[in-house]
Amino acid sequence: MLGRTANGLFWMFRYLERAENTARLLDAGLRMALTRDIISAEEEWRSVIQASGQGNAYRAKHGTFTGIQVWNHILRDRDNPGSVLEMMRNVRTNARLVRNAISGELWSVVNESWMQIDDALSRPVGQGAVGGVIAMIRRAGTLAHGAMVNSMLRDAGYNFANAGTFVERADNTARILDMKYYLLLPSLSYVGSSLDSGQWDQVLRSVSGDRAYRWLNAGQADPRGIVEFLVMDERFPRSLAFSHMMLRANLKALARIHKTEAESSRLIEQSSTMLGDLTIEKVFDEGLHEFLTRFMRSNAEIARAIADDYRFLR
Amino acid sequence: MSAATDPFDEMRDPAGAVRPAYAGYSQWYDEQERDWLKRKDREAEAVFRRTGITFNVYSEEAAEERLIPFDMVPRIVSAAEWRKLTKGIEQRVRALNAFIHDLYHRQEIIRAGRVPERLLRDNAAWLPDMVGFTPPGGVYTHIVGIDLVRTGPNDFFVLEDNARTPSGVSYMLENRETMMAMFPELFTRVGVETVSDYPRKLARSLAACAPPKCKGKPTVAVLTPGIYNSAYYEHAFLADQMGAELVEAPDLRVIDGRVAMRTTGGYEPVDVLYRRVDDEYLDPLSFNPDSMLGVPGIMDVYRSGGITIANAPGTGIADDKAIYSFMPDIVEFYTGEKPLLPNVETHRCADPETLKYVLDNLAELVVKEVHGSGGYGMLVGPTSSRREIADFRRKLVANPDNYIAQPTLALSTCPVFTRKGLAPRHVDLRPFVLVSPEGVEITPGGLTRVALKKGSLVVNSSQGGGTKDTWVLKD
Numbered sequence: 210m211l212g213r214t215a216n217g218l219f220w221m222f223r224y225l226e227r228a229e230n231t232a233r234l235l236d237a238g239l240r241m242a243l244t245r246d247i248i249s250a251e252e253e254w255r256s257v258i259q260a261s262g263q264g265n266a267y268r269a270k271h272g273t274f275t276g277i278q279v280w281n282h283i284l285r286d287r288d289n290p291g292s293v294l295e296m297m298r299n300v301r302t303n304a305r306l307v308r309n310a311i312s313g314e315l316w317s318v319v320n321e322s323w324m325q326i327d328d329a330l331s332r333p334v335g336q337g338a339v340g341g342v343i344a345m346i347r348r349a350g351t352l353a354h355g356a357m358v359n360s361m362l363r364d365a366g367y368n369f370a371n372a373g374t375f376v377e378r379a380d381n382t383a384r385i386l387d388m389k390y391y392l393l394l395p396s397l398s399y400v401g402s403s404l405d406s407g408q409w410d411q412v413l414r415s416v417s418g419d420r421a422y423r424w425l426n427a428g429q430a431d432p433r434g435i436v437e438f439l440v441m442d443e444r445f446p447r448s449l450a451f452s453h454m455m456l457r458a459n460l461k462a463l464a465r466i467h468k469t470e471a472e473s474s475r476l477i478e479q480s481s482t483m484l485g486d487l488t489i490e491k492v493f494d495e496g497l498h499e500f501l502t503r504f505m506r507s508n509a510e511i512a513r514a515i516a517d518d519y520r521f522l523r
Numbered sequence: 524m525s526a527a528t529d530p531f532d533e534m535r536d537p538a539g540a541v542r543p544a545y546a547g548y549s550q551w552y553d554e555q556e557r558d559w560l561k562r563k564d565r566e567a568e569a570v571f572r573r574t575g576i577t578f579n580v581y582s583e584e585a586a587e588e589r590l591i592p593f594d595m596v597p598r599i600v601s602a603a604e605w606r607k608l609t610k611g612i613e614q615r616v617r618a619l620n621a622f623i624h625d626l627y628h629r630q631e632i633i634r635a636g637r638v639p640e641r642l643l644r645d646n647a648a649w650l651p652d653m654v655g656f657t658p659p660g661g662v663y664t665h666i667v668g669i670d671l672v673r674t675g676p677n678d679f680f681v682l683e684d685n686a687r688t689p690s691g692v693s694y695m696l697e698n699r700e701t702m703m704a705m706f707p708e709l710f711t712r713v714g715v716e717t718v719s720d721y722p723r724k725l726a727r728s729l730a731a732c733a734p735p736k737c738k739g740k741p742t743v744a745v746l747t748p749g750i751y752n753s754a755y756y757e758h759a760f761l762a763d764q765m766g767a768e769l770v771e772a773p774d775l776r777v778i779d780g781r782v783a784m785r786t787t788g789g790y791e792p793v794d795v796l797y798r799r800v801d802d803e804y805l806d807p808l809s810f811n812p813d814s815m816l817g818v819p820g821i822m823d824v825y826r827s828g829g830i831t832i833a834n835a836p837g838t839g840i841a842d843d844k845a846i847y848s849f850m851p852d853i854v855e856f857y858t859g860e861k862p863l864l865p866n867v868e869t870h871r872c873a874d875p876e877t878l879k880y881v882l883d884n885l886a887e888l889v890v891k892e893v894h895g896s897g898g899y900g901m902l903v904g905p906t907s908s909r910r911e912i913a914d915f916r917r918k919l920v921a922n923p924d925n926y927i928a929q930p931t932l933a934l935s936t937c938p939v940f941t942r943k944g945l946a947p948r949h950v951d952l953r954p955f956v957l958v959s960p961e962g963v964e965i966t967p968g969g970l971t972r973v974a975l976k977k978g979s980l981v982v983n984s985s986q987g988g989g990t991k992d993t994w995v996l997k998d
Contacts, residue, residue, distance in 0.1 A: 210786055210787050211768055211770060211774050211784060211785060211786055211787070212774070212785045212786060212787055213771065213773075213774055213785070214768075214769075215787045302750065305575070305750050305755070305759065306750055308759035308760075308763060308769070309759055309762045309763035309767075309768075309769050316575065317573055317574060317575075320573060320574070320575045321573055324572065324573075365787060369787075463787075466788075467787060467788045468788075469788075519787040520785055520786070520787055520789075
């Protein structure tokens with residue numbers, strides 16, 4: 210497989226994952242804002258913008274944090290290169306680029322989703338439409354993953370696509386967790402005291418983990434448990450541990466196909482060992498923010514190493 | 524012959540009776556509900572858009588993807604007609620290859636005085652790098668598209684030879700796929716020759732032209748300028764269908780005397796490169812030094828037998844419309860036979876006598892630039908305003924060498940589906956031909972282009988034309 214094709218697959222799935230996570234984040238914000246008074250709703254939307262990593266760009270244009278402004282900025286603002294519209298355009302452009310490395314099913318799912326989303330975002334999204342648009346974006350991710358699993362050849366291309374997915378997912382979950390921690394719980398050692406359980410609920414919702422967490426914990430929300438769940442629980446498909454478990458499996462397959470022990474393999478083994486030895490006490494001893502920063506840095510290094518190892522760049 | 528004469532209707536004779544080739548289709552069509560057909564017509568566009576069968580146009584904003592309009596009434600050719608056509612096409616394609624070989628070697632046709640030397644001298648597609656070099660297998664035009672028009676029951680003419688990089692074959696294939704998906708019962712009633720094995724034949728034909736340094740099974744790759752190229756869909760489609768890599772020039776470099784592509788496991792040699800980029804972008808060392816595209820040194824590898832480039836560089840000399848006017852002589856010179864497929868009568872404006880005739884008859888003629896393509900830079904006399912004719916006259920007088928003129932043919936018509944039912948529109952046909960040392964293969968069918976505007980003779984997609992599925996009936 211061409212290095213350029215591998216790069217296209219990797220980024221096609223990174224953008225897809227990012228778009229889907231952004232939709233989840235908006236969904237959580239929307240839900241929380243609907244159950245709040247105006248003032249605290251504004252706080253929710255501010256934190257959505259922060260967690261999406263678009264704080265500076267947003268503040269350069271807007272002075273307030275109303276829902277309609279926030280979701281239109283994130284979904285479709287022309288001046289926002291990180292909008293969902295641009296992410297989905299990147300997904301489709303990369304899909305065209307790797308057209309002969311993906312199945313026909315996957316291509317048509319991506320192409321059709323793009324046509325729907327492009328159409329839905331061609332005009333401002335009002336209160337009545339935002340829920341539908343968010344569902345459409347999430348469905349695009351689900352359909353693409355379904356088509357991939359059902360129809361793609363299990364060769365290197367499949368592993369590059371998965372590597373893109375799980376590198377991005379690990380980063381997104383870590384970023385959401387870090388943002389919430391940073392904004393809302395400056396001192397996590399005072400667990401449970403003045404905790405706003407609604408905020409933690411939003412964290413779970415933005416990674417679609419609320420139902421799974423309730424199931425595992427008999428409805429009890431406790432920040433320590435939530436952090437443990439999102440960092441270390443290998444059963445949950447958006448946790449850091451799960452993401453890196455999958456990343457490791459795909460990088461192993463790539464190393465086997467290429468008959469190399471590449472730098473990315475070494476780094477993912479390191480990360481797996483670290484996550485395997487982890488306890489929630491260790492996370493809090495280090496400090497959640499410090500831990501997440503370290504994790505995100507090593508995650509980004511793995512992504513860089515994959516690009517180097519497999520000649521993504523010209 | 525002028526456009527005022529009633530054009531030949533391929534479906535019905537002048538008395539209104541359905542011609543034999545259309546009998547099966549016509550019967551089926553009459554049995555269908557009108558509303559159902561209308562629904563199918565709308566469905567077809569959705570299918571094309573969903574599949575992403577698009578071509579790119581360059582607008583001021585950004586590259587935009589468009590659909591070529593598709594008409595759901597097939598153009599039907601009988602088995603006997605097709606047999607006749609293929610003989611003529613094969614003869615012409617063999618002559619084209621012999622001609623290009625001769626031009627880059629002994630130039631016997633020029634020495635024999637059958638083609639003037641200045642045609643070569645003035646030919647922008649002439650490549651000195653190819654002089655004295657014979658491509659692997661002796662093939663220059665691996666993939667050829669011969670544009671045909673029809674004016675009567677037995678009157679097919681060659682309008683243009685596309686020996687350089689003919690495009691449109693993906694539409695031939697997707698049109699058929701769409702028709703089979705929409706009207707499966709129709710295909711069980713009417714026996715139609717299949718076109719779907721074209722990619723397989725293309726892969727085999729290209730592999731049969733592997734270069735001397737190829738070891739083992741040849742690796743074939745399709746070279747595209749990238750996703751913003753107007754024909755990118757087709758490049759990706761063909762690579763996908765052939766199971767070949769789709770490469771861009773920056774993926775390639777010369778290593779150890781071979782052209783190699785950068786894969787995730789390192790560089791791997793390419794044996795046959797089906798390139799869909801122009802000569803001048805192939806090698807910045809040999810051609811345009813300012814181009815950032817291209818593979819430096821690929822021409823050296825080519826000349827030393829390390830790679831096959833399809834179609835061969837320098838093949839474009841045969842696409843020149845001034846050369847076209849000599850094709851009957853060329854066919855005769857190399858095959859020793861009379862041409863089976865005639866040219867459209869062509870006036871070379873470079874000749875002063877002819878120029879005078881052309882200027883006197885501009886309103887009846889079609890005038891084309893010698894190097895033009897895609898329906899640009901041409902005058903269709905009968906449908907042009909006085910002002911347009913006057914403007915064109917000035918260009919023609921200023922640079923007569925740059926133009927040829929042809930009579931306006933009464934192109935045949937085929938029915939298209941309109942809201943009011945079937946209506947005749949002018950068509951042409953581009954069959955696709957594959958050439959390898961193993962022989963010449965012509966896929967039964969081709970791309971039928973259709974002028975969607977009533978009375979229009981211009982079928983180019985860049986000028987608003989559409990396409991149809993083309994059926995060659997089984998015997």
